[in-house]
Amino acid sequence: MAVAIDKVAWVRIENGKVLCARSRGKDTCYLPGxxxxxxxxxxxxxxxxxxxxxxxxxxxxxxxLLGVYEAQAHGRAEGTVVRMTCYTGDHEGTPTASAEVEEVLWLTHTDRDRVSPATRLVFDDLKAAGKLL
Known part of the structure; x- marks a missing residue:
């Protein structure tokens, strides 16, 4: 698989839900990064x-480091792959939508169809590990 997009992402889990963001004008959610x-x-x-x-x-x-995930890049030509290197970490402040982000959401595994293909892989691993509702 040829990687076309190399991205880093933050995985924040609280109460069995993972923090996701939705860009302005888009309907798919992603891990911030x-x-x-x-x-x-x-x-x-x-x-x-x-x-x-x-x-x-x-x-x-x-x-x-949480893990590295590769999948078809959402909204890109077939065969365009994203490699998403995921990290956990503590933060200061309350996550708020800013810049290109329209909405901040806390999602569970049942919201899997609302996220990008690479994020679905992360959701599946978190669910299997008992960390995601």
């Missing part, structure tokens, strides 16, 4: 993207 800028580490990218999207500060020393 984004693409690296030149010279950025995964953690630097994650801290910047989460600040931009959700107006919260990740605590860098608490960020831990």
């Amino acid at each position: 984004g693409k690296r800028e030149e010279g950025e580490s995964d953690v630097q990218t994650l801290v910047r993207e989460i600040r931009e999207e959700l107006d919260v500060d990740l605590v860098p020393e608490t960020v831990e």
Whole structure:
């Protein structure tokens, strides 16, 4: 599988639900995060993207790798693959929609059809691990 999109994402689970975001004008939800800028580490990218999207500060020393997921990129040509490197970590502040984010949602596995293909893989793993309702 050729990877066309390389992304980092934050996985925040509370009370059996995972934090997701929905971009303005879109109907599909995704895990917050984004693409690296030149010279950025995964953690630097994650801290910047989460600040931009959700107006919260990740605590860098608490960020831990959850896993790497690859799937068809949502809304892209068939064969376009996204590799999403997922991290957990603590934050300061209350997640709030900002920048390109229209809505912040807490989703369960029953909401699986509302998220991107790569996010579905994360949901499935979290459900199997007993972390997601």
